[in-house]
Amino acid sequence: MEPNCESPIALDDNGRLYNRRFREHLLASADQPNIPTAEALAALRLASHNFRITMDRWLERHQLSEGRMGVLWRLRGTGPMTLGDLASALDVSPRNITGLIDHLERDGLVERSPDADDRRVTRARLTPVGEARLAAVRGEMVEARSHMLAGFNDEEIDLLRHLCLKLVQNMHMEKEARS
Amino acid sequence: MEPNCESPIALDDNGRLYNRRFREHLLASADQPNIPTAEALAALRLASHNFRITMDRWLERHQLSEGRMGVLWRLRGTGPMTLGDLASALDVSPRNITGLIDHLERDGLVERSPDADDRRVTRARLTPVGEARLAAVRGEMVEARSHMLAGFNDEEIDLLRHLCLKLVQNMHMEKEARS
DNA sequence: GAATAATGTTGAAGTCGGTAATATTGCAGT
DNA sequence: ACTGCAATATTACCGACTTCAACATTATTC
Numbered sequence: 339m340e341p342n343c344e345s346p347i348a349l350d351d352n353g354r355l356y357n358r359r360f361r362e363h364l365l366a367s368a369d370q371p372n373i374p375t376a377e378a379l380a381a382l383r384l385a386s387h388n389f390r391i392t393m394d395r396w397l398e399r400h401q402l403s404e405g406r407m408g409v410l411w412r413l414r415g416t417g418p419m420t421l422g423d424l425a426s427a428l429d430v431s432p433r434n435i436t437g438l439i440d441h442l443e444r445d446g447l448v449e450r451s452p453d454a455d456d457r458r459v460t461r462a463r464l465t466p467v468g469e470a471r472l473a474a475v476r477g478e479m480v481e482a483r484s485h486m487l488a489g490f491n492d493e494e495i496d497l498l499r500h501l502c503l504k505l506v507q508n509m510h511m512e513k514e515a516r517s
Numbered sequence: 518m519e520p521n522c523e524s525p526i527a528l529d530d531n532g533r534l535y536n537r538r539f540r541e542h543l544l545a546s547a548d549q550p551n552i553p554t555a556e557a558l559a560a561l562r563l564a565s566h567n568f569r570i571t572m573d574r575w576l577e578r579h580q581l582s583e584g585r586m587g588v589l590w591r592l593r594g595t596g597p598m599t600l601g602d603l604a605s606a607l608d609v610s611p612r613n614i615t616g617l618i619d620h621l622e623r624d625g626l627v628e629r630s631p632d633a634d635d636r637r638v639t640r641a642r643l644t645p646v647g648e649a650r651l652a653a654v655r656g657e658m659v660e661a662r663s664h665m666l667a668g669f670n671d672e673e674i675d676l677l678r679h680l681c682l683k684l685v686q687n688m689h690m691e692k693e694a695r696s
Numbered sequence: 697g698a699a700t701a702a703t704g705t706t707g708a709a710g711t712c713g714g715t716a717a718t719a720t721t722g723c724a725g726t
Numbered sequence: 727a728c729t730g731c732a733a734t735a736t737t738a739c740c741g742a743c744t745t746c747a748a749c750a751t752t753a754t755t756c
Contacts (some may be wrong), residue, residue, distance in 0.1 A: 612744080612746085637753070
């Protein structure tokens, strides 16, 4: 629960941040040519982990979670959807969509309604309460975003987006190659 | 379970990747000056989510999980530790450390041993089996890393590390400010 | 010596992820 | 029309992680 105080992050000769202890650890080890990739992915792991923690803590103050927020965002962007489409859009199993919609419906943020054409499917749509909750969250998010990207210049913000999306593309390719 | 095919990632005028649908959505909305930060954090969110999925799928093929892997890494880097120190280093509650060490000890990867000086504390250390498991994982990790960073040049790899660590610093500051 | 704090463990509960089985419904072939 | 198959959503069950509250044991402090 205590802050992670043992991460010696410092600037290297190129004006870029690095983890001093991790780099020393790698230099003392075997495969030298892979050091930059090891450092980059360790940093990505750390950032991803911390990002998830802060997002979760931030969302739970609105009685939300990452999965439920994903559902709300998707419903807001796309409009009412069938549960199956939601599952494939969010890349989770149908079982989990049932649970997430159960929870959201219990909280009054989402409504289920049967489909007129195909009586197997059930559609989910935002309720006015859900839209209001989403609007409140989006209002606070502007401030949270600026805090998280404090000290980033325009170039760095664009590069962060670019590199993240490049990673996403690679991970998609790997997933398809493995299937 | 299906691949997330509705993410229209393309190159913009600056040769950087962006999500076309998301940008159009933002352009049609209100606060124009915050578009770059919104895009960057949406990309980070996506990358973080996919990274976690990929890591989990990869680790479970070694009968590991993110939390257990964190314990093993930490024990390997720092040597035998008390459970309390492990909890604060990994930023989880003592209850979770008990569970993680229970699981790892059941699998024979970690051993508990009482502390000689303070009989309240118990230390955890890697067993030879645990070190072997870790070595096997590290061997495969070299290949997985190169796949995930395929197409990244040296500059991009360094920038990815830099930006991730900068994000980590910001999130640490925000956490301390909130406490 | 007694009160207090620290350390680790336990149990209960909740969230989120997966698989497998099932009922219902649509669809295609005969 | 009937049969067989696929799709959809739900249920039940399990596993991992998290928190909270309570507890026993041990140090520390007054």
